[in-house]
Amino acid sequence: MNESSSNSSKLYLDIVNHLREMIEKDGLKPGDRLPSERSLSERLNAGRSSVREALRALELLGLIETKKGEGTFLRDFQGHSLVQLISTFVLQDEKAKLDVLETKDFIQLNCLQIAMEKMTEKELAEIAEWVYSDMVSESDFFFRIVQIADNYLLFRLWTILKDYYFSLGFPNVYWSKEDYLLLLDNIKSKNEQDLIMNYRKKKQT
Structure with missing residues (x-):
């Protein structure tokens, strides 16, 4: 696994896949504790910051939970039927395929607006530098x-809809x-009106 990869989502998926394989190999069940962050980093041959990011994402998705002072535990996610529900919805209705795109865009815009309130100056600078230096x-x-x-819910919905978006053959927007x-400049200046306008303008091109 290449820790220097600039593709954060691919790295996240690589780590998640390794975690899944490890869970299956070790026979872990809901309620069992996962190895420590350091142990996972060594076992998965990935940086601790990347492992931490993947674990955070899995926690937001409701697949694991962290108990202060105790560790990270595997949750019982077998009852989560959101993936199957969306899959059935998409397969039954052609219009629903466009609804996937519309809903994904809605979530992205909504998260931009939330990020405007929550993003720190450090996070803003880090993302701007990342955008400058990478594709x-x-x-x-x-x-x-x-x-x-x-x-939690927006992250989970967006992750699933994003995967369906590509599986349905929609073009990758440049x-x-x-x-x-x-x-990012709109977020920094907290100009919500321009943020909405610029996002929508881009999605219409």
């Missing part, structure tokens, strides 16, 4: 934004560095 896809960028919004930086 950043729409999914990469909004993965960071949705995480900062720190809303975002330039200037597009991202414009949104």
Whole structure:
């Protein structure tokens, strides 16, 4: 696993897949404790910050839970039927495929607005530097934004809808560095009106 990869969402998925394989191999069940962050980092051959980010995402998705002073535990997620529900919805209705796109865009815009209130100056500077230095896809960028919004349900919905978006064959929208930086500038200046306008303008191109 390449720790220097600039694709944060791919790295996250790599770690999640390794975690899944490890859980199956070790026979872990709901309620069992996961190895420590350091142990996972060594076992998965990944940096601790990347492991921490993946664990945070899994916790937001409701797949694991962290108990202060006790550790991280596997949750019983077998009853979570959201994936199956959306899958059935999409397969039964052609219009629903466009609804996936519309809902994903709605969540991304909503998370931009939430991030405007929650994003720290340090986070803003880090994301701006990342955008300057790397080729950043729409999914990469909004993965960071949705995480900062720190809303369990929005994160879970966005992750699932994003995966369906690509599986349904929608084209990958090109975002330039200037597009991202414009949104970040709107967030920095807390100009919600321009933030909404610039996001919608980009999605209409």
